[in-house]
Amino acid sequence: MDNKKIIHYKFVLLGDSNTGKTSICMRYVNKRFEQIFQSTIGCSFMGKVIEVNDKKYSLDIWDTAGQERYRALLPMYYRSADIALICIDLTTNEYNEEIEYWKKELGKYCDKINRKIFIVGTKSDMITPNEYESFKKNIETYYPQFKFFITSSKENVGINEIFEFGVQKCIDATKITNIKKDKEILDIVINNGDENYWGVLEYCNIL
Template structure:
């Protein structure tokens, strides 16, 4: 299952978020800008997945994010499921100047939906909007695609710190709503199964009552 969250008043919410996308699209830059407010102009390839943690307080609710930054190389794809299993959310990053990186996002979405179904909250990030003049992916196309797959699209720039905080905040809010809905369904299901297991034993004395009081018997059956 996708969601690995707790939502009690004492523990708050624990969410695992995975970043997916091709190499060089800026996944590491996005997460480092968000968690540590740092940006490095030099590209550093992520060789293996690494986890960064971020604590939030949203409307009085404590949220702990464990963000998994994954490598973008093709050889990583086979290992992908190990990292995104049990994820509550995913940030799919593409480079707005690289149309191929946007096509690869579509492959990731298909894979996530195949493995996790609709259990996962999705964000699609069109990164590097500081290079708007070199854009090769139409914003309209990206937003339309996001709508089709139930994701929210954000234009981001790790370099300029544009929309990074807003993107993770939006994702966290949606994960809270989803976790609450799952918890609610689980509680209702437990309640209804408890009701089904209750056996009503009628008192023999009630059965021997004269027919004139049968209206009471009718009431007890419908209650």
């Protein structure tokens, strides 16, 4: 039996209906593409365990519904997300408003300190090179703080890269958090040591 502890990281896919969120999940987890899906109701879950540098990580992937009527329920799913993927359909030009909406919602409800936001352009197999460049320029101009990916679930382009990059970001964030915790513990030990040290000196002076 493998007794190694598996670390869990939570990925949440957000975006309007028909942006290809479910296709991303299916391609990454099950390695297949289906042209037609039934719309997600509320939220669906998929999981995948991967290994990085001999350590196991569980990617808990939440595929949220895009319909307007479900949006009031979604904060419970992305509140504790490590990685939030804002999925944008590249075949439409109406994505700035969608990005702004989710950026605001994540800022309001997602309380994970080290949370990362990625912008994921989907259906790249259905756009022209000029449309690709237009999207890229727009994201780099207005959202330079977010990592973005261009993907096609149908042709399996850019899908693995999203999750590989996301996991590495999570690992890096965990290391930084652990370093800070170790420093805090060290500071406490040093401070306690100082108090004991001066206490000894004071006692010696009395003698």
